[in-house]
Amino acid sequence: xxxxxxxxxxxxxxxxxxxxxxxxxxxxxxxxxxxxxxxxxxxxxxxxxxxxxxxxxxxxxxxxxxxxxxxxxxxxxxxxxxxxxxxxxxxxxxxxxxxxxxxxxxxxxxxxxxxxxxxxxxxxxxxxxxxxxxxxxxxxxxxxxxxxxxxxxxxxxxxxxxxxxxxxxxxxxxxxxxxxxxxxxxxxxxxxxxxxxxxxxxxxxxxxxxxxxxxxxxxxxxxxxxxxxxxxxxxxxxxxxxxxxxxxxxxxxxxxxxxxxxxxx
Ligand code: NAP
Ligand code: MN
Numbered sequence: 543x544x545x546x547x548x549x550x551x552x553x554x555x556x557x558x559x560x561x562x563x564x565x566x567x568x569x570x571x572x573x574x575x576x577x578x579x580x581x582x583x584x585x586x587x588x589x590x591x592x593x594x595x596x597x598x599x600x601x602x603x604x605x606x607x608x609x610x611x612x613x614x615x616x617x618x619x620x621x622x623x624x625x626x627x628x629x630x631x632x633x634x635x636x637x638x639x640x641x642x643x644x645x646x647x648x649x650x651x652x653x654x655x656x657x658x659x660x661x662x663x664x665x666x667x668x669x670x671x672x673x674x675x676x677x678x679x680x681x682x683x684x685x686x687x688x689x690x691x692x693x694x695x696x697x698x699x700x701x702x703x704x705x706x707x708x709x710x711x712x713x714x715x716x717x718x719x720x721x722x723x724x725x726x727x728x729x730x731x732x733x734x735x736x737x738x739x740x741x742x743x744x745x746x747x748x749x750x751x752x753x754x755x756x757x758x759x760x761x762x763x764x765x766x767x768x769x770x771x772x773x774x775x776x777x778x779x780x781x782x783x784x785x786x787x788x789x790x791x792x793x794x795x796x797x798x799x800x801x802x803x804x805x806x807x
Pocket of ligand 1: 762
């Protein structure tokens with residue numbers, strides 16, 4: 543088994559990565575950052591997001607494992623003091639994995655070019671100065687004219703991140719769904735949006751046709767892009783999925799409770 547270790551820059555992560563490297567080589571694993579079978583991230587959920595983008599072209603061949611150096615995260619099943627248990631689990635690996643949906647984003651520009659992205663958490667479109675105005679289409683049918691700060695389209699695993707801050711629902715990642723949430727929409731007698739999160743079915747897509755301003759900001763997970771003049775952005779559930787090597791099961795709702803509610807009395 544070829545393993546890549548991706549760590550963030552904090553001292554605890556470097557320490558854990560050193561220890562893991564040592565134990566993996568001692569147990570006969572090969573370290574390979576170019577063509578790994580398994581990518582182990584050490585840091586937080588953000589570290590896993592970074593590794594996802596680094597290996598986005600190899601998603602059908604790679605399984606991910608997240609080690610968290612702080613509290614447990616949503617993409618991280620292991621803590622840094624469990625390195626020994628993780629190596630034992632890897633030695634007994636039988637290829638077990640779980641997979642989750644991703645978001646496919648296609649942006650068309652006025653000059654006829656387009657760009658394509660995959661997101662693990664979400665993509666947003668915002669305007670840097672002034673109100674964002676965009677028409678929203680569902681399955682190519684006009685749905686609403688949005689005015690406000692922006693719109694966020696998220697995956698089920700991304701539903702506990704930015705989307706949740708926008709009042710979105712937390713979605714179990716076994717559902718193949720895509721959620722649209724509003725970022726500060728303007729609603730009055732003149733402007734009207736749904737003003738509620740929208741959860742779409744697997745075969746549906748959303749298209750934004752923003753007014754032609756130059757100052758949009760598009761975010762794909764932790765990355766920000768200032769695109770050239772956008773004519774349309776289409777969001778749909780991707781054909782690709784992300785695979786995690788899952789050696790032990792933690793119920794999704796336990797994770798949600800642990801992250802957001804904390805110890806019960
Ligand atoms: P960050 O600023 O460290 O992320 C903000 C927080 O979101 C961190 O605590 C991060 O956990 C957590 N997080 C990331 N993915 C999550 C998920 N799927 N479920 C629950 N929490 C999650 O930046 P980052 O680590 O590079 O993460 C980028 C993400 O930040 C974006 O994809 C977006 O979802 C989120 N974000 C949120 C807001 C907002 O809520 N207003 C604004 C911008 C971005 P770790 O500490 O474990 O990394
Ligand atoms: Mn982070």
